[in-house]
Amino acid sequence: MRHGAAVSRPPAQPSRLTTGPFRGTTAVARGLLTADQLRSSAWRRLFRDVYLHRDLPVTHELRAVAAAGLLLPGAVVSGRSAAVLWGIELAGTDDDVELTLPPGRHPVRVGGLRVCRASLAGDDVEGRRGVPATTPEATALDLARHLEGDDAVVAVDRVLASGLVDLGALRGRAARCTGRGSARARAVCALADERSESPQETRLRVLLLRAGLPVPVPQFTVRVGGRFVARVDLAWPDLRVAVEYDGRWHAEAGQFARDRQRLNRLQEAGWRVVFVTAADLHRPGELVARVTRALAAVSVRSPGPAAGS
Structure with a gap:
């Protein structure tokens, strides 16, 4: 080392600050870091004056x-x-964090936050991950009231699928709610179904319902003589018609052959299957017409009851 050369030191990293988020001003006031050290590469800024050690993964839950x-x-x-916070992934890491403040609190504008002011009943709030959060039922109703279009039904279906909320109770609560978004909440909850297994299945089901088609049974299990045949995304069991959404997983190695075998079993059991892709959802008129034709083609016959569940 040359005489007089500056020595490069690693940035200060107090261990008590490496386990989770902290207020920068608090760390500086307590002498754990200087303002210059806080600006080093050891820390990442989550929000104004809120920091995290660079080695800790950033998630929406943490934010x-x-x-x-x-x-x-x-x-x-x-x-x-x-x-x-309830384990239902409806927001990505970088999406705005949604918070509710009491009506009397001053409005807040902070980058990365979406803050509203509203009165929340005490039994609609519960501690979760160390902070207050709306309960699953209150969360579902909130989503139904405020999200637009089919996004609201998708979100409510995801909450219902978690098993944390009962659909009957949610519909009863939506029927009693008043104020802004109440009519939307009732419409969304009327369309919701806890059996949906993916957002695209929800969008497909809602499209068919809004087109006036008979209500299908989601995730119907087809059996013949007690023997399992297949489980289909949407079904009209009395007509033995099924609609299947083809996701990307159908392109996996060996899946094509398994799909063919499954389709053969369904056809042998007397079922007619309409396959739908993501592209079909962008042509709703054509899709509805195709499903309508499939239902009409078999409605003229009088099939016996279709075994299933």
Whole structure:
């Protein structure tokens, strides 16, 4: 080393700051870091004055906990962010964290947050991951009231599929709610179904219902003589018609042969199957017409009851 050369030191990283988010001003006030050290590469900024060690993975859940626990104490995690805290992935890492403040609190504008002011009943709030969050039922109703179009039904279906909310109870609550978004909430809950297994299946089901087609049974299990044949995405058992959504997984190695075998079993059991792709959802008129033709083609016959569940 040359005489007088500056020695490069690693940035200060106090161990108590490496386990989770912290307020930068608090760390500096306690002498754990200087302002210059806080700006080093060892730390990443989550929100204004909220930091995290660079080695810790950033998730939407972590950002929601940091926002409600450090940035806006007293705020309640709500909407899609609350769903994430309950294990339902409705928001991505970089999506705005959704919070609710009491009506008397001053409005807040912070990058990365979506803050509303509303009164929340005490039994609609529960501790989750160390911060207050709306309960699963209150979260589902909130999503039904405020999300647009089919996105609302998709979100509510995802909450219902978690098993944390009863559809009958949710519909009863939607029927009683008043105020902004109440009519939308009732319409969304009327379309919701906990048996849906993917967002695209929900969108497909809602499209067919809004077109006036008979209500299909999601995730119907076809059996013949007690023997399992297949489980189909949407079914009209009395007509033995099924609609199947083809996702990307059907392109996996060996899947094509398995799909063919499955289709053969369904056809041998007297079922007619309409396959739908993502591209078909962008041509709703053609898709509805195709399903309508399939239902009409078999409605003229009088099949016996289709075994299934």
